[in-house]
Amino acid sequence: MTDPVDAVFDLDALLTDEERGWRDRAREFARTRLAPVVEADFDAGYFRGELVPELGAAGFLGMHLSGYGCAGAGPVAYGLACHELEYVDSGWRTLVSVQGSLAMTAIAKYGSEAQREAWLPRMATGEAIGCFALTEPAGGSDPAAMTTRARFDGGEWVLDGAKRWIGLASEASVAVVWARTDAAGEEALGDADGAAAGGRVRGFVVPTDAAGFAATPIAGKRSMRTSIQCDVALDGVRLPADAVLPGARGLSAPFTCLGEARYGITWGAMGAARACLDAAVARSRSREVFGRPIGAMQLTQAKLADMLVEYEKGMLLALHLGRAKERGALTPEQVSVGKLNAVREAIGIASQARTILGGDGVTDEFPVMRHLANLESVRTYEGTDEIHQLVLGRALTGSPAF
The missing domain is CATH 1.20.140.10 (Butyryl-CoA Dehydrogenase, subunit A, domain 3)
Incomplete structure (x- = not known):
């Protein structure tokens, strides 16, 4: 039977063959691998992390990026994949967003070559999950009021602070953490303007097994129950000098x-x-x-x-x-x-x-x-x-x- 919505609204006529191919692949995955279990997972509050490598194998993780094992798909193809995943459940589109649009994009756009090589291929396959730690308990929509601090001490960065509503943090192998640096750190980075200002917001690549990093899933949710959002505590997390994303300067x-x-x-x-x-x-x-x-x-x-x-x-x-x-x-x-x-x-x-x-x-x-x-x-x-x-x-x- 012809789909009644599609019969009225012929979106396919506006898409390329490649875009329709990505759409169909995402639809098949979402409706055969996700839909049969989504109601039970939502009821149980269960994140079916075992399917993440399958998403990677299908090319959906960081699919809009090029190189490092990423698919290099166009923006419309990526949007159509998001559409099909969220047709089943917002939690699964959220995973693709957190992994690809946030964590992987931060590393791809602003990271060093060593950081890209270390993380992007593993994240593209789903072997490694990433998270993006920006929002703070009291910050919400005002990231300029960030209280998480990164001080430069003995040639290392030391991070202290708290983040909230961080998707996938308890499942992640790597976190992109945003913190306000001190003047010493900016001086070490050779940024005279940042040093003069007493510091600026920077991104840091943080392995989640680092001492002092803790992610606790938020309980009691009545929404997004097939995915995980966490409180993140950073208590004296020590990182090497090259943990900073070199291309990220400020909130932009x-x-x-x-x-x-x-x-x-x-x-x-x-x-x-x-x-x-x-x-x-x-x-x-x-x-x-x-x-x-x-x-x-x-x-x-x-x-x-x-x-x-x-x-x-x-x-x-x-x-x-x-x-x-x-x-x-x-x-x-x-x-x-x-x-x-x-x-x-x-x-x-x-x-x-x-x-x-x-x-x-x-x-x-x-x-x-x-x-x-x-x-x-x-x-x-x-x-x-x-x-x-x-x-x-x-x-x-x-x-x-x-």
Whole structure:
């Protein structure tokens, strides 16, 4: 049977053969390896880490990067993979984002050749998991207020501080940790401006087996239960002088990595929306009341039509951003439009789908409540709605309101 959504919205006509190939590969993996276990894993709060090497073997880890065993796929192909993974569950797209868009991108863009050689090939295969430790317990949306410190002592870096909501940290072999340096460290790095300022934000490649590094999974989550987020403590973690990412100077480096992740969310959140839309369409055809399918009712058709329109708009925006990214023309403000719109519309679509499913929509017979719960986390991380609104407000008015 022709898919009713695809029959109305012919996205395939806008994609290349290579992009469709990546999409189909991701769809096959997500629906054969992830979907059969996702409800049980969500209920149990279980991260199925044994599947990470399979993601690596399929080429999805760091797939937008080139060299070091990475696939070198284009931005739209990467977005489509995010879409298909999040169709099943946001936790799995989050893993690909944390591993590839955050940790691997930081090392690839800002690391030394030795750091790239040491970590990227292993991360591309899934042999090594990485995490990206930026957010702090009291910092949230204000990384400039970072309290984690890196002091230079006896030719070594010493890191002290705390991070929170760090994805995969307890499973990771390597953490990219962001900390504020001291003047001595900046002087050792030969950065006179950084030394004069008393230090600046820098990234550090931290093996998670280093003494003083501890990651504790956050308990009690009602969202993102197929993935892991942690509190991270850094208590006198000693690192060699070359542990610093040499190309990362200031907050622009982690913000660039966050932009990569936000781009993936623009596609991924629409995957969750599509799953909810598909469930609602199927239920509207199979459930009968008053002697006919509920899909024959005017109000149900109006809901489905509105959901389809918002889904199509979200996908066209994602594709537009992907083509801009191909040209090297994608701006942070455009990424904020994508992330803000995608998550907001996905939550709206999921909520509307729940009404069509009726009481059964709150059960695990359908994926909608799980997607709704996950999307509330996606809404918050990589920039809250309010942060993206302020980014866009600044672009429109020229006045920062942060």
